[in-house]
Amino acid sequence: MSSSTIDCAPYQEELLDLASTLPKVPRADLYAFFEDSKRLAERLPRELREGLDEFNAHGNADGYLLLRGLPVEPDDELPRTPESSPPPEDRRLLNMEAMLSIVGGRLGLLTAYDQGYGNRRSITVLHELYPAREAHRLSGGTSKTQLEFHTDLSHHARQPNYIILSCSRGDHEGKAATLVGSIRKALPLLSDDVRKHLFDRVFTRGFDAADPEAIARVKPLYGDKDDPYVSFNRSFLTAETPEDIAALDALSAALTAATEAVLLTRGDLLIIDNFRVAHGRAPFTARWDGKDRWLHRAYVRTDRNGQLTGGERAGDIVSFTPRR
Ligand SMILES: O=C(O)CCC(=O)C(=O)O
Numbered sequence: 001m002s003s004s005t006i007d008c009a010p011y012q013e014e015l016l017d018l019a020s021t022l023p024k025v026p027r028a029d030l031y032a033f034f035e036d037s038k039r040l041a042e043r044l045p046r047e048l049r050e051g052l053d054e055f056n057a058h059g060n061a062d063g064y065l066l067l068r069g070l071p072v073e074p075d076d077e078l079p080r081t082p083e084s085s086p087p088p089e090d091r092r093l094l095n096m097e098a099m100l101s102i103v104g105g106r107l108g109l110l111t112a113y114d115q116g117y118g119n120r121r122s123i124t125v126l127h128e129l130y131p132a133r134e135a136h137r138l139s140g141g142t143s144k145t146q147l148e149f150h151t152d153l154s155h156h157a158r159q160p161n162y163i164i165l166s167c168s169r170g171d172h173e174g175k176a177a178t179l180v181g182s183i184r185k186a187l188p189l190l191s192d193d194v195r196k197h198l199f200d201r202v203f204t205r206g207f208d209a210a211d212p213e214a215i216a217r218v219k220p221l222y223g224d225k226d227d228p229y230v231s232f233n234r235s236f237l238t239a240e241t242p243e244d245i246a247a248l249d250a251l252s253a254a255l256t257a258a259t260e261a262v263l264l265t266r267g268d269l270l271i272i273d274n275f276r277v278a279h280g281r282a283p284f285t286a287r288w289d290g291k292d293r294w295l296h297r298a299y300v301r302t303d304r305n306g307q308l309t310g311g312e313r314a315g316d317i318v319s320f321t322p323r324r
C-alpha cells in the first residue's frame with residue numbers, strides 16, 4: 001500500500017467498540033452525535049490518529065488519505081441503497097457513518113453548507129451518494145457519464161478543507177473509481193507561462209444555472225507560488241481570452257496526467273484535500289437492485305484557509321457567501 005493508504009483491518013474490533021458508544025439514531029440530535037464523535041476521535045488507534053494528524057498538518061503529494069478495511073456491516077445487514085434523500089430521520093446509525101463522523105471529528109468541524117441555490121436542496125452535514133436515475137451531469141448522482149474534475153464548493157467563501165467519502169457499497173463492476181488529480185503532482189507539468197497566467201488570475205464562476213447573476217470569483221491557482229492551492233471547475237469557469245482557454249486546458253491536462261483512480265469498495269474511507277486536488281468519478285452502470293454504489297459524504301472545516309472565525313460547532317450550517 002502507498003503511504004496515502006492506511007490498512008485499518010487490524011483495528012476493526014477496536015473501532016466497532018468505539019462506534020458502539022455513539023447514539024444509535026444520529027439524526028435525532030446531530031449536534032450531540034458530532035460532539036460524541038469528536039470525543040471518541042481522541043481514542044482512535046494511535047496509527048490512525050497520527051496518520052490523520054500528519055495529513056491535516058502537511059497534506060501529501062497524492063492529495064488524499066485512504067483508510068481501508070474499516071468495519072462495515074455484512075452486506076445483507078445493510079438497508080437497500082437509497083434512491084432518494086434525505087434518509088429517514090430515524091434511520092439507525094450505519095458503521096460507515098460512524099467512521100466518517102469519528103474521522104471528521106479528528107480532522108476538524110463537520111459542517112453543513114448552504115450552497116447558494118436557495119432551498120432547492122436539503123442542507124445537511126451527512127450526505128448520501130448513490131446513482132440517481134435523472135441526475136444532472138455535474139452532480140454526484142451521475143453514473144452513466146464521467147463526473148468531470150471539480151473542486152467542491154469552490155464558489156463558497158468558506159470552501160471546506162476536506163471532503164470525506166465513506167463507502168457502504170462499491171459499484172457492482174468495480175468501475176466507479178474516484179479520480180483524484182493532485183496539484184502537487186500536476187504543478188511540475190505546467191510551463192512557467194501557464195503557471196504565471198493562472199496564478200491569482202480571477203475568473204468568474206457561475207454556480208446556478210437558473211440564475212445567471214449568481215457569480216463568484218475564483219482563482220485556479222493561488223497561495224504559495226511553489227506549493228499553490230488549486231480550484232478547478234472547467235465547465236463553470238468563464239474563460240475570456242485565448243490565453244485563458246489555453247492555460248485552463250493545460251491545467252486540465254496536467255491534473256489528468258497526475259490523476260490517481262481510487263476505487264472505493266465497502267469499508268473504505270477517502271479523505272480528499274479539497275484545496276489541493278480536483279476530483280471526479282469514472283462512469284459506471286447502476287442496476288437499481290438495492291445494491292448499487294452507496295457512499296456517505298461530509299465536509300470538514302479546519303482553522304486553515306480562513307474557514308473559522310471562532311465559536312463554531314460541528315453540525316453548524318454555514319450560510320452562503322460567494323467567493324470574491
Ligand atoms: O462519487 C464520487 O466518488 C465523488 C462524488 C463527488 O465528487 C461529489 O459528489 O462531489
Ligand SMILES: [Fe+2]
Pocket residue numbers: 150151152279
Ligand atoms: Fe465532488
